Amino acid sequence: MAFKEIELNMGPQHPSTHGVLRLKLTVDNEVVLSIEPVIGYLHRGMEKLWESLTYPQIVPLTDRLDYLAAVSNNLAYVLAVEKLMGLEVPKRARYIRVILTELQRLASHLAGVGFMANDVGAMSVLLYSFQSREGILDIFENYSGGRLTVHGIRIGGVPFDLDKKLTAMIRKSLAEIPDKIQDIEGLLNENRIWKHRTRGIGVISPEEAFALGLTGPALRATGFAWDIRKNIPYCSYEDFDFEIPVLKGGDVYDRYLVRMEEMRQSMRIVEQALEKLPPGDFQAKVPRSLKIPPGEVFHTIESPKGELGFYIKSNGTDKPERVKMKSPSFINLQSLELMAKGNLFSDVVGILGSLDIVLGEIDK
Amino acid sequence: MTAETLVFELLIPVAKIIAVILYPMIMVIVMIWLERRVVAWIQGRVGPNRVGFQGILQPIADALKLFFKEDIIQREADTFLFNISPLLVMFSSLLAFCFVPLGESFQIGGYTLNLWVAASPVGLLLVLGLSAVGVFGIIFGGWASNSKYPLMGALRSVVQVLSYEIPIGLTVLTVVFFSRSIDLVEIVNHQQHGKVWFGFLLPVSFVVFWISGIAETNRAPFDLPEAESELVAGYHTEYSGMKFAYFYIAEYVHMVLVSSLVVILFFGGWLPPFPNIKFFSFLRVIPGFVWYLIKIMFFLYVYVWIRATLPRYRFDALIKLAWKWLVPLSLANFLVVVAVKYLL
Numbered sequence: 092m093a094f095k096e097i098e099l100n101m102g103p104q105h106p107s108t109h110g111v112l113r114l115k116l117t118v119d120n121e122v123v124l125s126i127e128p129v130i131g132y133l134h135r136g137m138e139k140l141w142e143s144l145t146y147p148q149i150v151p152l153t154d155r156l157d158y159l160a161a162v163s164n165n166l167a168y169v170l171a172v173e174k175l176m177g178l179e180v181p182k183r184a185r186y187i188r189v190i191l192t193e194l195q196r197l198a199s200h201l202a203g204v205g206f207m208a209n210d211v212g213a214m215s216v217l218l219y220s221f222q223s224r225e226g227i228l229d230i231f232e233n234y235s236g237g238r239l240t241v242h243g244i245r246i247g248g249v250p251f252d253l254d255k256k257l258t259a260m261i262r263k264s265l266a267e268i269p270d271k272i273q274d275i276e277g278l279l280n281e282n283r284i285w286k287h288r289t290r291g292i293g294v295i296s297p298e299e300a301f302a303l304g305l306t307g308p309a310l311r312a313t314g315f316a317w318d319i320r321k322n323i324p325y326c327s328y329e330d331f332d333f334e335i336p337v338l339k340g341g342d343v344y345d346r347y348l349v350r351m352e353e354m355r356q357s358m359r360i361v362e363q364a365l366e367k368l369p370p371g372d373f374q375a376k377v378p379r380s381l382k383i384p385p386g387e388v389f390h391t392i393e394s395p396k397g398e399l400g401f402y403i404k405s406n407g408t409d410k411p412e413r414v415k416m417k418s419p420s421f422i423n424l425q426s427l428e429l430m431a432k433g434n435l436f437s438d439v440v441g442i443l444g445s446l447d448i449v450l451g452e453i454d455k
Numbered sequence: 456m457t458a459e460t461l462v463f464e465l466l467i468p469v470a471k472i473i474a475v476i477l478y479p480m481i482m483v484i485v486m487i488w489l490e491r492r493v494v495a496w497i498q499g500r501v502g503p504n505r506v507g508f509q510g511i512l513q514p515i516a517d518a519l520k521l522f523f524k525e526d527i528i529q530r531e532a533d534t535f536l537f538n539i540s541p542l543l544v545m546f547s548s549l550l551a552f553c554f555v556p557l558g559e560s561f562q563i564g565g566y567t568l569n570l571w572v573a574a575s576p577v578g579l580l581l582v583l584g585l586s587a588v589g590v591f592g593i594i595f596g597g598w599a600s601n602s603k604y605p606l607m608g609a610l611r612s613v614v615q616v617l618s619y620e621i622p623i624g625l626t627v628l629t630v631v632f633f634s635r636s637i638d639l640v641e642i643v644n645h646q647q648h649g650k651v652w653f654g655f656l657l658p659v660s661f662v663v664f665w666i667s668g669i670a671e672t673n674r675a676p677f678d679l680p681e682a683e684s685e686l687v688a689g690y691h692t693e694y695s696g697m698k699f700a701y702f703y704i705a706e707y708v709h710m711v712l713v714s715s716l717v718v719i720l721f722f723g724g725w726l727p728p729f730p731n732i733k734f735f736s737f738l739r740v741i742p743g744f745v746w747y748l749i750k751i752m753f754f755l756y757v758y759v760w761i762r763a764t765l766p767r768y769r770f771d772a773l774i775k776l777a778w779k780w781l782v783p784l785s786l787a788n789f790l791v792v793v794a795v796k797y798l799l
Contacts (some may be wrong), residue, residue: 282766446565
């Protein structure tokens, strides 16, 4: 049948573009020839908006960027501000920050793996992973009142202390999640269909990944051991004993495995942090009207999606002159065409799922 | 015309025809409810439980909602084919039920009541043929929508159904070889006389037939024509209202049909388990059609179970599975069965 190149429009309303992403595809009988991501459907002008807000007012807005990993966004911004101020944060606050961000990483990876499996057609996995995620969201709800937009970190520390009830909840969750993760791995890891759909699909070499600025689990799945928590420790990460999972395949399957292993490591970190949680203050002294002397700063952290950085330039007032965000989803999305070219149309959704992008962060 | 002829010549046939339309419909309602509840149960959710007892009326509520929806026909669509294809899909699968027996004959007074509308000596061929006619509805529907996603779904569907027709035909041949008839009633009767159900006699045929049956009904893990994460809704993306409902119902009717065929061909139709062993003769207390329903429901449950467990096949793997594995396997199976049958 003469069924040559057709141009296919995927999104912005499509079940598996993870939000309002639009992909302009050229396919030749289901083989993908080119992909052009069209973004901007969720643009809210965040970076410009921040210029008219005071430093503490910006923190809750960062929740709305990567809405699956709100605490990580808070942390990246707050650490940049603190670096600019030269503020020393109490050790207890740093440990609570580690606990919150690692729980957030767990929640984000659970959602990411679930959506990815759902895109490939294993719909039960999504429900199982969301059940575990629910427990973590309950912890956040008990901590700060927010489930998705947690607003769990403030400039100078954290808003609340970890009490006994919350510690018990975290320990209970940590005890339950490994079983659920094992369920998911039992359904997928050795499943022939799953392996066929993910192995050797969307391969990217470490050189190409490095050239494109790919970060996060997608980079570590290519064999490139780069994790800011280990390489440039922040927030007392050097106190904890954990490993960086690295695989060599660079395909969808390895990205999935890296995420699964990272969840285990996150649980290890949370356990250690709970164990070693030092006594003391959980909030440093910060002036009510925060004016930062002129200067500029860039600070990155390892968010669940990759390397999340904030560049802040201050002009001596209580509002920043410019805030620029280095968002991992935005940069990771660029590698989609390289990964998906030559694969089948069905694989595009799997590859997109394995990149684990969030449109709130891409469009800002 | 006497009252007797009126009853036997008019009322009973009309009642049977109504029953043949109602039976698949009731099965569809049960099946939609069962699917949603069982999948919810497997996934740790609750599922629909508000409309009627345990949500049993949910499919009716869904159908009512669809009934009141606007019927949209795209400006660029081919109106005639667009309108005819849901009917084609729906009625090809309903028509097939005329030839599917629902149970053994009853003796009421002096009258023998057959639980089938038309006992054809070539019933099996007719059922297979009619179920394949439904694919025309999918092709026409996908093409007439004049849209890209439905077209891709329809193309996938053509290749899929054509590929899986072959193993179905080859495995059915082995059954026919033993029963020496392609009359569905005869096939069941032969399993009673032959002392063993064909499913245990021809396990390879059963497995190949069941896999191909799932593929033929476009169900997970072979639900590529309507893969919702890729093709939005596949060939019925542009349909709305009752026309969409027709496609939806037809899929379930087709599932009931394939399950009925599996039960008739391989698991003794309405026969109770161990039909020839004296010790188990108490199982005959339960009427034949109840056994039949139990067996059908089991296979329908397996459909749902598979859907909740497995990821979706990719298109090339699906075709590879058919041509590299199922077709050679069913051919070899056929040759072995023939050889064994003649040598013994």
